[in-house]
Amino acid sequence: DQQVKQNSPSLSVQEGRISILNCDYTNSMFDYFLWYKKYPAEGPTFLISISSIKDKNEDGRFTVFLNKSAKHLSLHIVPSQPGDSAVYFCAASEGGSYIPTFGRGTSLIVHP
Amino acid sequence: KAGVTQTPRYLIKTRGQQVTLSCSPISGHRSVSWYQQTPGQGLQFLFEYFSETQRNKGNFPGRFSGRQFSNSRSEMNVSTLELGDSALYLCASSPGSMRGNNEQFFGPGTRLTVL
Numbered sequence: 383d384q385q386v387k388q389n390s391p392s393l394s395v396q397e398g399r400i401s402i403l404n405c406d407y408t409n410s411m412f413d414y415f416l417w418y419k420k421y422p423a424e425g426p427t428f429l430i431s432i433s434s435i436k437d438k439n440e441d442g443r444f445t446v447f448l449n450k451s452a453k454h455l456s457l458h459i460v461p462s463q464p465g466d467s468a469v470y471f472c473a474a475s476e477g478g479s480y481i482p483t484f485g486r487g488t489s490l491i492v493h494p
Numbered sequence: 495k496a497g498v499t500q501t502p503r504y505l506i507k508t509r510g511q512q513v514t515l516s517c518s519p520i521s522g523h524r525s526v527s528w529y530q531q532t533p534g535q536g537l538q539f540l541f542e543y544f545s546e547t548q549r550n551k552g553n554f555p556g557r558f559s560g561r562q563f564s565n566s567r568s569e570m571n572v573s574t575l576e577l578g579d580s581a582l583y584l585c586a587s588s589p590g591s592m593r594g595n596n597e598q599f600f601g602p603g604t605r606l607t608v609l
Contacts, residue, residue, distance in 0.1 A: 416597065418600075423602070423605075424602055424603075425584050425585075425601050425602050425603050426537070428598075431597065475596060479550075480525060480544070480549065480550065480588075481525075481527055481539065481588075481596060484529075484536055484537040484539070486534065486536030486537075487536045487537070
């Protein structure tokens with residue numbers, strides 16, 4: 383049973399526009415959320431995170447929004463660039479765990 | 495600080511063989527996790543080692559095993575390889591001593607192809 387779901391396997395966006403990647407979770411004990419980015423033939427790299435005590439966290443072009451009541455988070459990339467084309471993984475962890483639970487990923491393609 | 499390294503980067507084996515993959519974590523990190531990535535399945539957690547002990551385990555058959563050495567380096571072994579074991583195997587390290595917000599640092603992975 384998937385506790386972290388990324389229901390869109392892929393997303394295509396025009397350069398300069400906003401990319402919105404979504405993630406839903408089922409475990410109400412999750413209190414820390416992370417986004418990773420993965421290029422082909424490389425391991426995932428940490429992008430941005432958010433604690434459950436916040437509803438928004440920004441880092442440059444990347445913003446993560448958390449809606450605890452809906453058990454939903456989203457990653458916004460503004461403006462999108464071709465170099466952002468990658469697979470994005472959402473991950474979540476609860477206070478009692480040492481490792482996060484990952485979603486299946488969303489492949490983002492940003493067209494020039 | 496050097497990142498997480500994995501060897502070999504690519505491996506081709508035939509069904510029935512066994513394989514051993516190696517991972518060296520970031521210096522000072524005591525937790526090493528292993529993941530299998532296949533198209534459409536995302537990152538599936540295999541197991542996590544901390545201070546030479548398996549601390550967490552995913553839902554993989556017993557053909558998948560691992561170990562961790564005193565210097566935190568880890569190996570993963572897959573016996574009696576099946577075609578479905580073809581995947582990218584990723585290793586991730588973290589300090590591991592804190593519950594909750596553990597950012598993991600990934601290696602580049604080992605691409606295993608089973609023929």
